Amino acid sequence: xxxxxxxxxxxxxxxxxxxxxxxxxxxxxxxxxxxxxxxxxxxxxxxxxxxxxxxxxxxxxxxxxxxxxxxxxxxxxxxxxxxxxxxxxxxxxxxxxxxxxxxxxxxxxxxxxxxxxxxxxxxxxxxxxxxxxxxxxxxxxxxxxx
Numbered sequence: 001x002x003x004x005x006x007x008x009x010x011x012x013x014x015x016x017x018x019x020x021x022x023x024x025x026x027x028x029x030x031x032x033x034x035x036x037x038x039x040x041x042x043x044x045x046x047x048x049x050x051x052x053x054x055x056x057x058x059x060x061x062x063x064x065x066x067x068x069x070x071x072x073x074x075x076x077x078x079x080x081x082x083x084x085x086x087x088x089x090x091x092x093x094x095x096x097x098x099x100x101x102x103x104x105x106x107x108x109x110x111x112x113x114x115x116x117x118x119x120x121x122x123x124x125x126x127x128x129x130x131x132x133x134x135x136x137x138x139x140x141x142x143x144x145x146x
Contacts, residue, residue: 004116007099010131018066018070021088024037031127033139042062057081058077067092068091071088072086072087078116080107122137
């Protein structure tokens with residue numbers, strides 16, 4: 001199985017980053033503003049990218065540790081995402097947060113996998129920008145056309 005892994009530092013506390021990953025109003029600032037999320041293990045989170053022509057992603061929230069970890073399992077979306085895991089590991093680092101993002105469980109590395117990697121780079125850049133400047137770029141990456 002293959003994984004997409006990205007590690008970077010965000011100039012925000014782990015608690016602040018955790019909130020941006022779990023609170024509906026926070027997620028709307030950097031990923032998509034059309035969503036339904038509850039920060040509860042076992043809940044189903046739905047992220048809609050319909051106005052960008054990119055469909056709907058649904059995840060089961062499988063782990064939440066405040067300021068430390070957020071984990072989801074893909075339930076609905078592109079067929080190659082089903083059953084894959086998305087995890088954010090947060091570690092305090094000099095008044096900032098070291099974030100290790102992992103999306104794993106892919107059975108093939110191909111152009112679809114590469115597109116997913118590029119999409120996450122865009123979205124994670126939006127998360128970092130939102131937390132450091134107050135301005136994210138929610139929605140599908142600009143290279144996805146409706």
